[in-house]
Amino acid sequence: MGYEFTQAVYDVVTLVPAGTAVTYGDVAELLGAGGPRQVGAAMSTAPAGLPWWRVVRADGTLREDLAERAAGRWRAEGLPCRGGDPERLRFPEARWQPSEADFEALDAIAARLIPKV
DNA sequence: CTTTTGACAGCGT
DNA sequence: CACGCTGCCAAAA
Numbered sequence: 001m002g003y004e005f006t007q008a009v010y011d012v013v014t015l016v017p018a019g020t021a022v023t024y025g026d027v028a029e030l031l032g033a034g035g036p037r038q039v040g041a042a043m044s045t046a047p048a049g050l051p052w053w054r055v056v057r058a059d060g061t062l063r064e065d066l067a068e069r070a071a072g073r074w075r076a077e078g079l080p081c082r083g084g085d086p087e088r089l090r091f092p093e094a095r096w097q098p099s100e101a102d103f104e105a106l107d108a109i110a111a112r113l114i115p116k117v
Numbered sequence: 118c119t120t121t122t123g124a125c126a127g128c129g130t
Numbered sequence: 131c132a133c134g135c136t137g138c139c140a141a142a143a
Contacts, residue, residue, distance in 0.1 A: 036125035
């Protein structure tokens with residue numbers, strides 16, 4: 001199965017529960033591969049239906065055009081925003097804390113990931 | 118095949 | 131707080 005990095009990123013993002021968020025760097029770390037920019041590259045081609053608004057920059061913001069569309073979702077999910085800025089999440093409060101079961105799922109994803117031969 | 122781009126992050130200034 | 135610079139490496143050109 002051509003399980004590549006990009007697909008693994010999507011799988012990880014899918015695990016992030018509503019009402020929580022992670023940073024691009026978090027995704028790379030949870031995956032145990034790549035880095036923030038690689039995750040961003042993968043997200044740029046994200047399929048419809050993926051909760052992309054739950055993946056933000058380390059400072060709790062998103063690129064402006066994306067932040068506009070994400071703000072509504074954040075409010076609907078009750079994500080904690082910082083100060084009076086509705087387009088900036090408050091970390092680490094908003095950060096997803098994976099349960100043990102989540103870590104197992106994460107581990108499974110990492111294991112399936114085939115290092116690009 | 119090579120080169121450039123980029124939904125980033127952290128540190129220095 | 132704001133820039134600027136560098137490292138990172140998958141994707142797209």
